[in-house]
Amino acid sequence: MKWKGQRQSSNVEDRRGQSGSGRGSGGFNPMLIGPLFKLLFSKTGLVIVGLFLAFSFFTGNNPLSLLGEFFTGGNSPTETSVPYQGTVEENELAEFSRVILASTEDVWNGMIENYREPTLVLFTGSVSSACGSASSATGPFYCPGDEKLYLDLSFFEDMERKLNAPGDFAQAYVIAHEVGHHIQNLMGITDQVQKLRGEMTKAEYNKYSVRLELQADFLAGVWANRSQRMSQMMESGDLEEALNAAYAIGDDRLQKQSSGRVVPDSFTHGTSAQRMRWFKKGFTTGDLSQGDTFNANPL
Secondary structure (H helix, E strand, O other): OOOOOOOOOOOEEEEOOOOOOOOOOOOOOHHHHHHHHHHHOOHHHHHHHHHHHHHHHHHOOOHHHHHHHHHHOOOOOOOOOOOOOOOHHHHHHHHHHHHHHHHHHHHHHHHOOOOOOOEEEEEOOEEEEOOEEEEHHHOOEEEOOOOEEEEEOHHHHHHHHOOOOOOHHHHHHHHHHHHHHHHHHHOOHHHHHHOOHHHOOHHHHHHHHHHHHHHHHHHHHHHHHHHHHHHOOOOOOHHHHHHHHHHHOOHHHHHHHHHOOOOHHHOOOOOHHHHHHHHHHHHHHOOHHHOOOOOOOOO
C-alpha cells in the first residue's frame, strides 16, 4: 500500500502502555503517617497546621488535601508523566492505523449524510470500554456503547505469525471491518440483531451474528473500492492480502486449526469462503445496496 504521507485521523486515543483498569487517582500514602505525626506534635508543626487551617478557611480547600500535597509535592505517588515509548515498528503501525482510519472517514463522509466518525483506541494488553473490559486475546472489536474501535497493535503480528495473514492491506481490512460495525450501529442494524438474543436459542442467534459479521466484511470491501478511487493507495497484491486475511479468520478454519473439527452451529463470523465472498462483493460493486446479507440465500 502507498499509505505513507497520507492524512492521519485525529480521532485516536493512544492508551498504549496503560493498564486496562486505568491509573489510580491517588490517596493518602501510609508511609507518611510517621513523619506527619512527628510534625503535628512539634512547635513548628502547630504553626504550620495553623497556617494551613487559616488558608483553607479563606479558600474553601480541604486542609487534609493541602497537607497531602505538602508532603507529596502535589503529585499522586501512582501517577507518572513519562509518555509511552513504543518500538519503531509499533509506532509505524500506529501511524498506519491513523491513516487507514482517516481513509474510512473520507469514504463514509462522502457516502453517509451526517456521518458520525468513530474513535480508534490503541491499547496494550487490556482495555476498558463501554462494553466492559477486554484483553488482547479478544482481538480487535467495536463497542456500540461508546462508538469506539479497540485495537492492540500486537494483533497484526499475530495475523502474520499465527494466522499466516501478513501484509498492510490485510491490516487495513481489519480496521475497515470494525468501522463496518460502526456503520451498522449508525443504521440501527446492530440494535435489531442484539434484540433477538433473548428471543431464540444460541444456535439460532449465531446465524444472525454470522450475517452481521459478513455484512461488516462487505462494508470493508465497499471502503476498499471507494478508497482506491479516491487515493489510489492499493498496489498489486493488496486485494489478495485482504482476501487471504478474510480466509484466515473464517470460523471453519479457526475451529479446525484449534480443535481439529468444525461445528457449524457455533459459527459467529462466517466461513472462510463466505468472508472472502462478501468482502470481494463489496470491493467489486462499491454499492451499499448490494450488502443485504440478512436476506441473502445462500450466504
